Amino acid sequence: MSREPASSIPLLKSKIQKSPVPVHIGVIMDGNGRWAKKQGLNRNEGHRKGAQVIDGLLETASDLGVRVISLYAFSTENWKRPATEISALFNLLDEFILSKLEKMKANSIRLKVSGNLKKIPKNSRQLVENAIIETEKNKKIVLNFCINYGSMDELERAVTLVIQRRVEKISAKKNPWDNSAIKNILKKVDYKEIHSALDTHDIPDVDLLIRTSGEMRLSNFMLLQSAYAELYFTDTLWPDFSDIHLMQAIEEFQKRNRKFGGIDE
Ligand code: FPP
Numbered sequence: 001m002s003r004e005p006a007s008s009i010p011l012l013k014s015k016i017q018k019s020p021v022p023v024h025i026g027v028i029m030d031g032n033g034r035w036a037k038k039q040g041l042n043r044n045e046g047h048r049k050g051a052q053v054i055d056g057l058l059e060t061a062s063d064l065g066v067r068v069i070s071l072y073a074f075s076t077e078n079w080k081r082p083a084t085e086i087s088a089l090f091n092l093l094d095e096f097i098l099s100k101l102e103k104m105k106a107n108s109i110r111l112k113v114s115g116n117l118k119k120i121p122k123n124s125r126q127l128v129e130n131a132i133i134e135t136e137k138n139k140k141i142v143l144n145f146c147i148n149y150g151s152m153d154e155l156e157r158a159v160t161l162v163i164q165r166r167v168e169k170i171s172a173k174k175n176p177w178d179n180s181a182i183k184n185i186l187k188k189v190d191y192k193e194i195h196s197a198l199d200t201h202d203i204p205d206v207d208l209l210i211r212t213s214g215e216m217r218l219s220n221f222m223l224l225q226s227a228y229a230e231l232y233f234t235d236t237l238w239p240d241f242s243d244i245h246l247m248q249a250i251e252e253f254q255k256r257n258r259k260f261g262g263i264d265e
Contacts, residue, residue: 012247017064019254022207024068025061025246026222026229031213031237038237044088049239051092055100058109060243062141064250068203069143070114072221076150090124093147097127101134108140114199115149116157142203149199151223158197162189165197200225208253210246212238230256 029050036046054071061069074089097111104111111131118125128147163185170181195201206222206229214235218226232249234241257264 009244009247012244012251013064016247016250016254021065021250022230022253023066024070024204024206024208024225025066025249026070026072026206026209026226028072028209028211028215028219028221029238029241030211030215032239034213035237035239043085046239047085047089047092051096053239053241054096055103056243057241057246058141058143059107060246062107062109064247067141069141070146070200070203070206070222071144072146072149072219074115074120074147074149075220076115076148076153077220087121090121093124093145094127097131101131104131104135104138104143108138109135110138110142111135112142112144112203113147114144114154115147116153117148120148144200144203146221150220152220154199155194155224157199158194159189161197162193198224205229208232208249210234210249212236212241228258228260230258 032046032050033043034046035049036043039045058069073093078089079086103109111128113128113132117128120128124147128145166185170177170184173181175181200222206226209218209222209226209229210232211217212234214233216233222229230253232252234245234249236245
């Protein structure tokens with residue numbers, strides 16, 4: 001893999017710090033399997049190497065002033081993989097939480113999860129839920145692990161929650177099922193109400209979406225939250241993705257002209 005000389009890192013860093021950096025970066029961490037194959041290793045070794053790069057990137061992102069980083073660690077479709085690979089991925093998640101919790105606390109990193117945790121192994125769920133509580137007051141950067149996450153599933157859960165909230169509000173009334181109550185249940189659902197029920201209700205939308213390994217798809221990742229994200233695709237395989245690659249992606253982001261459907265002033 002070709003790497004920039006180390007001396008160019010501070011230079012690149014100071015250059016990109018002169019312009020606004022993306023507030024929220026989403027990452028589809030792809031290419032672990034191909035990386036492993038190229039090294040003559042098994043796929044799980046690729047995931048292990050992939051997990052190892054997260055820490056450094058988080059530190060760089062935090063230093064640069066990025067406020068949220070969302071990592072697609074396990075999708076709702078990844079259950080189709082062999083059981084051994086699935087369990088290796090959850091073991092890596094457990095190891096990550098166990099080994100990085102103290103560092104997250106020291107570096108003011110708040111752990112958040114997007115996705116349906118009900119279906120993941122109990123042990124992983126307990127570790128994640130505990131780390132969320134232990135880091136909830138941290139303010140510097142949010143690490144949003146997307147685990148058993150898929151936009152379609154998120155939307156299904158959000159719409160269900162919207163209906164549940166409406167029904168609960170009405171059920172609390174003295175005379176719940178009169179005509180006005182039914183009208184209230186059936187009133188138009190606006191995006192604000194849906195947004196309040198999304199996993200990402202408490203973080204801003206994605207500004208920069210990075211996908212590694214040369215694939216050019218969104219694969220059910222943050223489809224609503226990326227409505228106006230700048231997309232950045234790189235051939236680099238995830239285990240090779242380093243802080244310099246992150247800075248290059250941010251540099252590219254800073255060259256884009258974001259109009260959000262409007263026109264240039
Ligand atoms: C895609 O690569 C990657 C994943 C499905 C999992 C991403 C997971 C990690 C980076 C490690 C997990 C770490 C933690 C801490 C949860 P692929 O396997 O589809 O690669 P390929 O397309 O080359 O086969």
